[in-house]
């Protein structure tokens with residue numbers, strides 16, 4: 001095995017990142033070393049790349065970026081019993097404490113001491129990466145590495161879409177970025193109908209259609225509430241899934257939801273949002289869910305089974321595939337410009 005490897009590293013507290021050569025790490029107690037087979041860019045990586053306010057408050061350069069991954073175990077650290085060389089794994093990116101009030105109630109997804117790969121420690125945009133054994137998820141051998149790497153964000157989408165009944169329910173999805181696109185395919189695979197998607201980008205509306213959306217709306221050109229009402233004969237949708245983080249989309253989605261309907265919110269808003277709570281939520285008796293991370297490990301079982309069922313339409317969502325990390329700047333800039341779905345790197349030996 002090589003002693004040095006390429007890695008996309010946040011080297012400085014400033015815009016961008018660098019492709020550097022670093023030592024291949026050694027797994028410590030309770031850790032494994034994986035050879036990275038596929039790794040995809042998350043919106044969080046983009047925030048770190050852009051060095052926005054959130055990144056400035058949380059990230060401590062120098063640090064290898066990236067957290068969505070599939071890889072093969074090549075070395076096992078002391079004390080690891082459940083994994084061995086050759087295992088094909090993905091990784092839950094939230095490292096939870098197991099000791100806090102939330103963990104003790106089996107709510108690991110809201111552990112108050114969560115640490116995240118590529119955010120609070122070195123990540124996976126490299127040829128090799130360290131994964132804590134407790135975070136490893138074994139994949140079936142025949143799962144494509146790019147699908148296996150997507151399981152982490154798919155878990156976010158699954159928890160959003162499946163937070164309540166979905167089969168046969170009219171559904172509005174706001175935002176068809178990578179997460180919203182994953183949400184569309186999960187909703188379709190789970191029997192939602194009609195799936196109506198509101199997304200301002202032409203490129204992403206086309207992708208939404210390819211993935212399976214029944215109707216697409218440009219919210220900057222037509223009123224999504226009026227369109228939803230006309231599609232649903234004035235009833236509004238049963239299910240509203242928010243994947244954009246746009247305050248306007250939240251308001252439109254709440255207006256477009258039928259009284260007594262279900263609302264699941266994944267998108268993160270850039271600022272506090274002002275809403276008419278009385279008329280949009282309380283008097284409509286909406287069921288509102290905040291969604292974060294993935295349920296451990298129930299969500300992973302669901303995600304893995306959904307992929308294996310063959311019912312998810314993931315290929316149109318993976319719009320960019322790169323061999324190696326050489327073109328990482330192009331990848332990040334395309335993603336920043338909203339000209340991608342999911343971007344996947346396949347590291348070279």
Ligand SMILES: NC(=O)c1ccc[n+]([C@@H]2O[C@H](COP(=O)([O-])OP(=O)(O)OC[C@H]3O[C@@H](n4cnc5c(N)ncnc54)[C@H](O)[C@@H]3O)[C@@H](O)[C@H]2O)c1
Pocket residue numbers: 042043156174175176177178179180198199200201204219243244245246248249265266267268269291292293338
């Ligand atoms: N809660 C969690 O655990 C969690 C995990 C991952 C991501 N997220 C959040 O989920 C959201 C989606 O992630 P992503 O990577 O797909 O982000 P993204 O920024 O790529 O996608 C957001 C999409 O919303 C669209 N949009 C903007 N204004 C809109 C409007 N008014 N109506 C409808 N659509 C609009 C944009 O054009 C874009 O395509 C982000 O806010 C992200 O921070 C949350």
Ligand SMILES: C[C@@H](O)[C@H](N)C(=O)O
Pocket residue numbers: 042043044045093116119152153156292293294
């Ligand atoms: C860190 C964030 O990007 C990650 N995808 C999560 O689920 O929390």
Ligand SMILES: [Zn+2]
Pocket residue numbers: 042043044067
């Ligand atoms: Zn992420």
Ligand SMILES: [Zn+2]
Pocket residue numbers: 096097098099100101102103104111112113114
């Ligand atoms: Zn905890």
